[in-house]
Amino acid sequence: MTEVPPSQQPFVPTGPLAAALLDGAGNVIGWSEAAESLLGHRAGDILGRPADAVLTPAGGGPPRPESGEWSGIARLRHASGHDLELGVRMCAMSDPAGRAQWLMTASAPDPGDGALRSVNRSLLDGLLSHSPIGMAVMDTSLRYVWINEALVRTSGAPDRIGRTVSAVFPAEQVAAGEAKMRRVLETGEPLIDFEYRGPILSDPTGEHMYSASFFRMEDRLGEAIGLCYLVIDVTERWKRRRRELMLSRARACGKQLDLMQTAQELSEICVPDFADLVTIDLLDSVVRGTETAACAEGALFLQHAGHKAGSGVRATALGGIGSPVVYRSSPRVARSLAAGAGILESPLDAMSSQWAQGAPGRSKLIHDHGFHSSITVPLSSGGTALGLATFMRATNGQPFSDEDLQVAEEFAFHASSALAAAHRFTQERRISLSLQRSLLPGRLGPDEAVEVAWRYFPASQEAGVGGDWVDVIPLSGARVALVVGDVVGHGVSAAAAMGRLRAAVHTLAAMDLPPDELLAHLDDFVTSLYQEQPARKDCTEGDVGLPGTIGATCLYAVYDPVARTCTIARAGHPAPVIMQPDGTTSTPDLPVSSPLGVGDTPFEAAEIPCPDGSLLAFFTDGLVDNRDQGMDEGVARLRSVLRDTDTSLEELCDAAVDALLSRPLEDDAALLLVKPTSFPSADVATWDIPDDPAAVRQARALANRQLEGWGLHELQFTTELIVSELVTNAIRYGSPPIRLRMIRHSALTCEVIDANSTSPRLRHARTTDEGGRGLFLVAQASQRWGYRYTGSGKSIWSEQDLP
Template identity: 70%
Template sequence: MTAVQNDRNPSPRQPAGPAVTPATALLDGAGNVIGWSEAAEALLGYRADEILDRPADRVLTPGGEVPRPENGDWSGVVEVRHRAGHTLRLEVRMGAMGGAAGRAYWLMTVFDPDEGALPGVNRSLLDGLLSHSPIGMAVMDTDLRYTWVNEALVRTSGAADRLGRTLSAVFPSQQAAAGEAAMRRVLETGTPRIDYEYRGPILSDPTGEHMYSASFFRLEDEHDKPTGLCYLVIDITERWRRHRRELMLSRARACGKELDPVRAAQELAEICVPDFADLVSIDLADAVLQGSEIPCASAQGSVSLRHAGHQADGGVCASSLRGRGDAVEYGPQSPAVRCLEDGKGVLGAPAHAAPAARTTESAPGRPPTGEEDAFHPPIMVPLCASALSLGLATFLRARDKEPFTPEDLAFAEEFAVHGSSALIAAHRFAQERRISLSLQRSLLPGRLGADEAAEIAWRYFPASQEAGVGGDWVDAIPLSGARIALVVGDVVGHGVNAAAAMGRLRAAVHTLAAMDLPPDELLAHLDDFVTRICAEQPSGTRCGEEGSSLMGTLGASCMYAVYDPVDRTCAMARAGHPAPVITRPDGTTFVPDLPVGPLLGVGSVPFEAVEMTCPDGSLLAFFTDGLVEDRSRDMDEGVAQLRSLLGDADAPLEQLCDDAVAALVSRPLRDDAALLLARTASFPSSAVATWEIPVDPAYVSEARALADRQLEEWDLGDLQFTTELIVSELVTNAIRYGAAPIRLRLIHHRVLTCEVFDGSSTSPRLRHARTMDEGGRGLFLVAQASQRWGYRYTGSGKSIWVEQALPPPWP
């Protein structure tokens, strides 16, 4: 007989409970079978008459031997042949029995291990698995009352007097009630619940917080009816702590999406409470908050930081936390300064070195009197990036919690590394935003004051910090003939490139406006300008894409309008920009049917201009889409709201601007918002004189006389000589080189403007005549006698204009 397992002198084992009846046989000293039970017949298939008086080896273990130990008992797993010919692996137990006249007999007991019929083994398994298992285990009845608890469960969570009581009676808490609800569902459904996690105390560590994982499964009888519930509990605190800290590190890497240093500091503080500390304070250098250059800390001098974020668990010291923006001073050689200088964290710094809380009576950076004992010694770690000291993070734990350990310090330093990445990104964005705002302010008009042609008011709001400064702009440009150009534009994108693109476009508009081009022609030239500079981009870089120096120019929009106070007309055209809102003097508002042209640099469709009459007191409102459109409303809704706000045509423009901003601008702004309001005015008829001039050279002297009489009426006799020269030259040129109709006009406003209109489109040219030339000096003399001069094309020809400064008032 081949023995697979041998266990000599085992400890006595007794059956427990209704076990399967064992198969037994009695052997004499020679190994012959002299007794055979019905259970043996059922197990091995041999009837008693087939095996009695035959050697057990030949029948049961051919080729082997049935062991017959001389002393003691023997048990082991052997291969036994069934009567049908197949082999069974059975557990055999041999026990020596005394006989008459000293003869030895052996009692052989055979069990099938798969049937679980060996009571001694079952009892051993229960004793080892249940009673001595390191895993907490318990059995509960159908009322969820404890009926059995092993030592590991009591050792882990205490409460040895559980028997006969429910979980919520042993541990009155919401967690216990939730656990009972989970158990009840397992009892009702029969579906096991695996890895049910909960927090709880431990006897060996009453101040610490531990995490447990429990698994519940239902106990059933032979009829599948529930008889109770069994659950197993393991302490997963270390795994939970590792997972929790990995999650904190992940959140630290992901924070600061708004790219605001103060908001990033607050997020870092919130991440660590209450999982790591009870109170966290984040202090940052002024340079980080302002977006300027960050200086290096020096152990020889003091360090000044500003409080940027804090978080307290359950109101810990909430009454004494510093306010955001408060300054914190650290003296020379203080732990905080050494921490910043060395770039290493400090565990157990003195209480005065931890600026966690203070009142007005306490020194800066020191907790109020009596609060030092409320915390364990803190952890202070530097917030550094690329050898730059961004600030300091301070972590505190209350006295009723476990103190910080060196492992906690290592985690805090790792957390600071990840948090510093978010802070440096926010600082760089703040730095770029500061540069963008400075550039934008330098490129925007310093002021747009009142003009003779129109009263002006405007507002501009850059996009919020997370969106970045954009490139919207407004402008009011004085033109010849007392006219004024009103401009509003919007470039694509945000940041320095967008602001630079805005500056280039604004400069181009000023240059083109000085040429006195009509609105549609000006936009066409501006479109050509954008197309040309985009074509000049280096090979491989497309205009308008990220990183391009011309970011925002391609696809920019622009609205250009020219108001003439003499004719009371306004001509306007737009390149992909929203149409203005116009309020009539009677308070009615409308949006003109103005053809929309393509965005600048995008298409080749020609721009169209529309001219309309604007009575005195009309209100023109130009804006960018950031004013009327946001996440909560579309553009049509915003325009309708703006129209309702501009219904009072007589209200002060500054008040109308403030009302529009208060109603339409919501924070945070995802795009720039700009608004330009212009209330039209006209000149009295007494300030404008117009004459029709015949196409006759003899009438030049009469034109000079008409101008002289008008100047005397305006009390501008000091300008008669130069005006005669200008009128004579301009009217002569119009008669000689122009075409009918010819018209002379004088306008008395901030300057004296003299204009001559004719029906020819031939542009004048300033010549520098040689010494012996008889002509060619006319426009040169005009230019010398005037403040500035120029020409512009009209619908029926051209106009040459000359402006003279008014003489100072004499006492």
């Protein structure tokens, strides 16, 4: 068959129309009387055979478009063996199951007048009248001129001939379709697969979906002479598509891993296509992120997690998100949740509804809106119950069926996966936050020696924990240790490594070690941790030791409010920013040492003055070094923020965070602002004590006079005992010079300082021993006591609570 391009010979089927219906494989499944008359093939001879083999044995048959239509001049083989040059039109369409079909019409081109009456009546009455596909022909005013039996069976109104669509059906129902028809008439572009809802005569209360295709009919000059449309019932296809869409949207929910947000997203999927109201209630334990208990036939405590109501449904009676839902005597609901089986209630009674028993106001909601059926399905994953999803219908006249129950249960399966992921995240986050709270200081300050404010931001927002930390540790002599550290990595593993380092720093700080010595011991601790870790091949799944300890950085500073100095040592950590009382800022030149566990560079300390009115800012690199700024630029911006001396430390912290941090964070960030204060000279007393046993009496007298001046008469007896024993030990076992110092702050501190570095040892003397009870008596009379090494010897100190 040789095809003549349509552009050369336009085809307008104004002669007798031969019509054939082809299936998706190209086989002839419909053959009109006009086709038999035109081409000579009887229906019995050609039905079921490939059209190409019979009509175009030489090949090159008319194309079968995937959508729309094709028309042109083509040669078709007559039954007698000769070829006919005919005008052919191929129109793509679908059967009720959605399978592809083509309507092929052929006619000898003739110069007819192109009127609608030239449509071959044998085509309409012979082939199409008994077609299972609803068909109609309309004039240019959209008045019906012909309909087949299938269209009448589908939508009724057999007396529509001569009437318009809007005159046959309610205008609001057909307005969209009528507008589509007029556009096809105006443009000539076919419209394929326009879907709309409507009833069917055999099921007037049911819900059916139809697919309509519109084609403009033209004369040989291309002028519109009418419209042909085909209608098929695609309800099953629509239900499958609705189900697949529901399930795919359910699978896509929960990306944010927020439990309540996921529940709300899931409730919005099914309205209005599947239900008029959807509610999701989650077990109270699931919302809290705790372990869920096995379901029993007792009271069930849930929380309302989300709902979606269709138009006209007022769901205010459901309460807000988080409102309680309690099933106290609903064994059917408990069994459903335990067994994983849904509950279908149709017809629905407002008083006996299982769903209505969960919260006040639900029965009234059912009654007021005329809900006639409901489905309640359990939400569970891996044998763990999560909650309940309930679907209600009111405006849709068709009640829920067993098929709908299956769809709801399948939806619940996929919804449960999203909720289970959010629940696991809630659990893990709760554990992580508990871990972080146990590792980070719960409260820093207030302290007499310093005023502090701090902020901490983990990079892993999902885990909520990280490896940076800050600390303020009270020391002897009214001094305070200031700590800031940064563990390599993020998340729970970094937080665990940080916890071990923080505990080690607290232990070493209790020994009153100088900052450089403390970091040296901490470096040894990190090295030993690394050596104790199992080889990677010996690790079980998820067990990778604490790699974040190697390469961790730490800064340890000791502020002395009496000397008004701060002694700082650091292990690979950024130096602090210091603001002087006059508002100038600087970064002190501190000795640089390697991070913990990395090298053998000795740690060195530096002492800097801290006059009243100064401010120290300790931080981790995540605060000042990120994608928006380098380290130097970040430190410069922090120095600029600190110059605002008219704000409180808390406000200054917030201002620094706003100026320096950008979201999302690339690294954990921590900031510790410290405003040191000195003690008034009236609260500190220091005396030089002669290296003579007789000086012990003088020391007691000096201490007594000082206590009288401070009004601490209640502590005179115990203080005399403490001073007497400490001075006696210094004279007997120490070396001059010997000094006695008393400090009144949150406690009363007594210190005896000598030049001997021998550490004291608490002994438990026997009853026959004449001595050895001095430090034992000091320990009994004090709240705390201890010793520390100084640059020239040692200091033994004791603290008593103030009355």
